[in-house]
Amino acid sequence: MRLLLIGGNGQVGHELRRALAPLGDVVVTTRDGLLSDRVPSENLDLAQPPAVADLVERVAPDVVVNAAAYTAVDRAEDEPGLAHRVNAESPGRIAEACKRIGAKLVHYSTDYVFDGQGLRPYREDDPTAPLGVYGASKLAGEESIGGSGAQHVILRTAWVYGLHGSNFLRTMLRLAGERDELRVVADQIGSPTPAWLIADVTAALLRGGIDTSGVFHLVAGGQTSWHGFAEAIMHDAGKAGLLTREPRVLPITTSEFPTRAARPAYSVLDTARLVEQFQLELPDWRSALAATLPTTAGCTR
Numbered sequence: 213m214r215l216l217l218i219g220g221n222g223q224v225g226h227e228l229r230r231a232l233a234p235l236g237d238v239v240v241t242t243r244d245g246l247l248s249d250r251v252p253s254e255n256l257d258l259a260q261p262p263a264v265a266d267l268v269e270r271v272a273p274d275v276v277v278n279a280a281a282y283t284a285v286d287r288a289e290d291e292p293g294l295a296h297r298v299n300a301e302s303p304g305r306i307a308e309a310c311k312r313i314g315a316k317l318v319h320y321s322t323d324y325v326f327d328g329q330g331l332r333p334y335r336e337d338d339p340t341a342p343l344g345v346y347g348a349s350k351l352a353g354e355e356s357i358g359g360s361g362a363q364h365v366i367l368r369t370a371w372v373y374g375l376h377g378s379n380f381l382r383t384m385l386r387l388a389g390e391r392d393e394l395r396v397v398a399d400q401i402g403s404p405t406p407a408w409l410i411a412d413v414t415a416a417l418l419r420g421g422i423d424t425s426g427v428f429h430l431v432a433g434g435q436t437s438w439h440g441f442a443e444a445i446m447h448d449a450g451k452a453g454l455l456t457r458e459p460r461v462l463p464i465t466t467s468e469f470p471t472r473a474a475r476p477a478y479s480v481l482d483t484a485r486l487v488e489q490f491q492l493e494l495p496d497w498r499s500a501l502a503a504t505l506p507t508t509a510g511c512t513r
């Protein structure tokens with residue numbers, strides 16, 4: 213199988229390089245033509261939508277996996293045009309190119325397409341109503357892919373973290389080294405999901421063969437708040453010997469932590485469609501976190 217992985221330096225892209233390698237010949241793109249380990253890659257800037265189709269058609273893959281995105285939730289409020297080009301227009305162009313050459317497309321979207329007013333885990337067909345520019349741009353990306361006619365799987369995931377890249381886990385570990393007390397919102401509920409799980413599920417889907425199109429929710433099981441997640445990070449990181457001291461983690465309300473973009477209060481995703489369609493088992497968020505952190509005996513991931 214010939215694969216084109218767009219965005220090899222992000223947290224999901226980094227894990228996809230590992231997970232997709234056994235599936236065949238993988239061509240990787242980054243924004244500046246260089247992978248994080250300094251290995252050269254193809255160069256692709258999704259802020260320039262016209263360049264996208266040329267690359268897809270030149271590489272002529274069987275499958276395109278698009279892990280690149282504009283993910284700066286607060287900054288997106290001030291850069292809506294750029295967020296839209298990267299998260300909506302370019303994915304639409306990728307999908308159109310896939311349709312032309314008969315390639316399948318795997319793409320990722322977000323829980324931030326919902327407004328967070330739901331009372332039970334969101335299903336794929338529940339009404340969307342993004343609260344901010346990032347969520348709106350990702351929703352527009354889903355729609356342009358959906359309308360392209362390309363065979364596609366869009367995996368909506370949430371609260372992604374890992375040991376690589378920029379994410380909440382790494383922010384908490386950094387702050388733990390700097391402060392005696394962390395203040396973290398306890399009234400936003402979701403499902404922390406490690407990047408390795410997203411990559412492993414993507415590889416499993418491709419290994420089994422994708423003969424469907426649509427949106428599927430992919431998150432680790434269970435739910436917590438950002439505060440609950442931070443407490444679990446401190447607990448597990450402390451046990452793994454990663455902390456020189458364990459700060460107190462104080463629960464606060466969203467109004468006590470003002471941010472440029474509003475976030476959904478509740479964005480747990482129902483994964484039944486994915487699990488049933490592809491016969492998968494997903495770990496709960498707590499054991500997935502424990503499996504992500506290095507152990508004193510060495511790194512588990």
Ligand SMILES: NC(=O)C1=CN([C@@H]2O[C@H](COP(=O)(O)OP(=O)(O)OC[C@H]3O[C@@H](n4cnc5c(N)ncnc54)[C@H](OP(=O)(O)O)[C@@H]3O)[C@@H](O)[C@H]2O)C=CC1
Pocket residue numbers: 219220221222223224225242243244256257258259260278279280281282283298319320321322323350368369370371372373377378
């Ligand atoms: N992070 C999260 O919590 C969540 C993420 N998702 C979705 O999952 C997918 C993967 O996200 P994740 O790995 O966390 O994201 P990251 O922010 O870790 O990585 C995004 C990657 O996209 C690249 N990128 C950004 N702008 C451009 C551009 N103009 N042209 C080319 N590449 C660009 C970045 O490049 P560079 O390295 O050069 O900056 C980076 O490598 C995305 O679709 C995201 O929307 C969904 C839910 C939650």
Ligand SMILES: Cc1cn([C@H]2C[C@H](O)[C@@H](COP(=O)(O)OP(=O)(O)O[C@H]3O[C@@H](C)C(=O)[C@@H](O)[C@H]3O)O2)c(=O)[nH]c1=O
Pocket residue numbers: 283284285322323324369370371372379380383394395396397400438469471475
């Ligand atoms: C750093 C920090 C954040 N927070 C709050 C702010 C926010 O409400 C929440 C999460 O913070 P972050 O800004 O790190 O996370 P955020 O960028 O909102 O994360 C989102 O990223 C995008 C890409 C997604 O698609 C989402 O699923 C989600 O993972 O925690 C605190 O309460 N205390 C803190 O010290």
